[in-house]
Amino acid sequence: xxxxxxxxxxxxxxxxxxxxxxxxxxxxxxxxxxxxxxxxxxxxxxxxxxxxxxxxxxxxxxxxxxxxxxxxxxxxxxxxxxxxxxxxxxxxxxxxxxxxxxxxxxxxxxxxxxxxxxxxxxxxxxxxxxxxxxxxxxxxxxxxxxxxxxxxxxxxxxxxxxxxxxxxxxxxxxxxxxxxxxxxxxxxxxxxxxxxxxxxxxxxxxxxxxxxxxxxxxxxxxxxxxxxxxxxxxxxxxxxxxxxxxxxxx
Amino acid sequence: xxxxxxxxxxxxxxxxxxxxxxxxxxxxxxxxxxxxxxxxxxxxxxxxxxxxxxxxxxxxxxxxxxxxxxxxxxxxxxxxxxxxxxxxxxxxxxxxxxxxxxxxxxxxxxxxxxxxxxxxxxxxxxxxxxxxxxxxxxxxxxxxxxxxxxxxxxxxxxxxxxxxxxxxxxxxxxxxxxxxxxxxxxxxxxxxxxxxxxxxxxxxxxxxxxxxxxxxxxxxxxxxxxxxxxxxxxxxxxxxxxxxxxxxxxxxxxxxxxxxxxxxxxxxxxxxxxxxxxxxxxxxxxxxxxxxxxxxxxxxxxxxxxxxxxxxxxxxxxxxxxxxxxxxxxxxxxxxxxxxxxxxxxxxxxxxxxxxxxxxxxxxxxxxxxxxxxxxxxxxxxxxxxxxxxxxxxxxxxxxxxxxxxxxxxxxxxxxxxxxxxxxxxxxxxxxx
Numbered sequence: 001x002x003x004x005x006x007x008x009x010x011x012x013x014x015x016x017x018x019x020x021x022x023x024x025x026x027x028x029x030x031x032x033x034x035x036x037x038x039x040x041x042x043x044x045x046x047x048x049x050x051x052x053x054x055x056x057x058x059x060x061x062x063x064x065x066x067x068x069x070x071x072x073x074x075x076x077x078x079x080x081x082x083x084x085x086x087x088x089x090x091x092x093x094x095x096x097x098x099x100x101x102x103x104x105x106x107x108x109x110x111x112x113x114x115x116x117x118x119x120x121x122x123x124x125x126x127x128x129x130x131x132x133x134x135x136x137x138x139x140x141x142x143x144x145x146x147x148x149x150x151x152x153x154x155x156x157x158x159x160x161x162x163x164x165x166x167x168x169x170x171x172x173x174x175x176x177x178x179x180x181x182x183x184x185x186x187x188x189x190x191x192x193x194x195x196x197x198x199x200x201x202x203x204x205x206x207x208x209x210x211x212x213x214x215x216x217x218x219x220x221x222x223x224x225x226x227x228x229x230x231x232x233x234x235x236x237x238x239x240x241x242x243x244x245x246x247x248x249x250x
Numbered sequence: 251x252x253x254x255x256x257x258x259x260x261x262x263x264x265x266x267x268x269x270x271x272x273x274x275x276x277x278x279x280x281x282x283x284x285x286x287x288x289x290x291x292x293x294x295x296x297x298x299x300x301x302x303x304x305x306x307x308x309x310x311x312x313x314x315x316x317x318x319x320x321x322x323x324x325x326x327x328x329x330x331x332x333x334x335x336x337x338x339x340x341x342x343x344x345x346x347x348x349x350x351x352x353x354x355x356x357x358x359x360x361x362x363x364x365x366x367x368x369x370x371x372x373x374x375x376x377x378x379x380x381x382x383x384x385x386x387x388x389x390x391x392x393x394x395x396x397x398x399x400x401x402x403x404x405x406x407x408x409x410x411x412x413x414x415x416x417x418x419x420x421x422x423x424x425x426x427x428x429x430x431x432x433x434x435x436x437x438x439x440x441x442x443x444x445x446x447x448x449x450x451x452x453x454x455x456x457x458x459x460x461x462x463x464x465x466x467x468x469x470x471x472x473x474x475x476x477x478x479x480x481x482x483x484x485x486x487x488x489x490x491x492x493x494x495x496x497x498x499x500x501x502x503x504x505x506x507x508x509x510x511x512x513x514x515x516x517x518x519x520x521x522x523x524x525x526x527x528x529x530x531x532x533x534x535x536x537x538x539x540x541x542x543x544x545x546x547x548x549x550x551x552x553x554x555x556x557x558x559x560x561x562x563x564x565x566x567x568x569x570x571x572x573x574x575x576x577x578x579x580x581x582x583x584x585x586x587x588x589x590x591x592x593x594x595x596x597x598x599x600x601x602x603x604x605x606x607x608x609x610x611x612x613x614x615x616x617x618x619x620x621x622x623x624x625x626x627x628x629x630x631x632x633x634x635x636x637x638x639x640x641x642x643x644x645x646x647x648x649x650x651x652x653x654x655x656x657x658x659x660x661x662x663x664x665x666x667x668x669x670x671x672x673x674x675x676x677x678x679x680x681x682x683x
Binding site for chain 1: 633
């Protein structure tokens, strides 16, 4: 589904990603781990098309298309979804209006009819059940006055409604208490399916107690220095990132 | 000293209206003569006048504007298409002249045409109050020429069932429209008044409107002005309110149309415990100049004034806010707040913000603030990352910026109407940038 080859990315002239290679197949869940400042968030942002990310080398192929050529909204319509580490507050934009506009754009791109208010509500309600959100969220402005946990749940709700093919979750576990972590992980687990791939970016192994990845990669100094299965995460938890051979991290 | 040849067209119009003035009350005739003299002495304000620094009226001088009182009696076929599809009572002004024949006669309210009202003691008594306000030469011009106006009286303790919707329609090329509305709200009276200024496409006309309101003790007025004049037109309007004890006013100004518009909001607190909220939204495209000026005079204690002015500016448009608040020495326990927020959608657009507080009392709460910014690019990215087109995303965010102002419109149908006009406007703006 996703082929990343020798990807180099700079932000404001500073090179952050220094040659990433990664292949993700449909149905797989990949965890990207690494210390702060290693480039984990940049990887998800460049895939979603954030304008601050300048690709200097390499390629990204998504379902046979050159992902890097597509504008942000086209990527979303093609099924790429980024759950933000810090979801943005948008005062004055109603949460449910926002979700419906987004879903209708994505549906249009998939050749489906736009949903009317009633049909949308049915989809929305089933999504809300997954993330245990109450209806008052819908009449509020997008993320305005939401707690950290509520914002993250709102991201998972958007994912549930938009049904992406490739979900990128950027530090979705950060700032969550145990209850919220359970709810969010549960949402992610329910979304796992043979035709959907997920990339989880996380600093801590904690999230992986709830979501079992198929592959774990360690990102350090802008490169993937180590890959393995779920046990790699446990090793990291035990021994810390210093355990990874610094030579490999350069 | 103004150039007389440039003002001559206005003197000519005044001369033409002499037969009409002869039918008016003596005091009114004297007032008009004085005002015309004052206008001719001063001429149009120029950018050398501090209060007009950003708004250049040069194009008005020397233009041969015309006004035709006889036209107010001819048939008017646009009436049906112009009626708002809302549960309201509608009053029509066409080219600045009130048209009682096609206007509704709302229940419980007295609506009188100006020539007739001029002879009533209530009108004279109401007009006396407005001497407190400073006058600029445009307002003098309206006093001199604004003969086709209307006097509206809402009796004591009367609550208007339906909003009063005043349509100001202009379709005369070179038309000099001088509408005048005088509203008297009795004790404890309640009303909603909407003023909607529009014009025929491509007609170059000049609207110079004056709306004067008097709120007796405990009266409450909601005022909403929609300015959607044609892009070829000039628009100037003043909304004034005298607020006596415990009265409440909410006045919203929405400036979308015209090539150059100036809205002045003047409030005088003449009794304690009164409250006013003045808000506005301007949406500018192309080379529009949209100017808002306010003057709030806290002449009585324990009154509160709240101002929120927002501009959304694209193209090379310009938005101006000048807000004067005066808190007099005896006006203790005054509350006065001014906020001006500007959203620039293009690098060529410009916003000027001049909040001015003059506080002579010591026990008061006053604040002012101004912000000029662009759309938050992280928010644009967030919406786009959910599949929303970039232009649509920018439109959604601009609409959200305006939401705070539109929330002040209590009437749902009216809010819908305003939202619709704003979206149309933002769509054009999105295509332009």
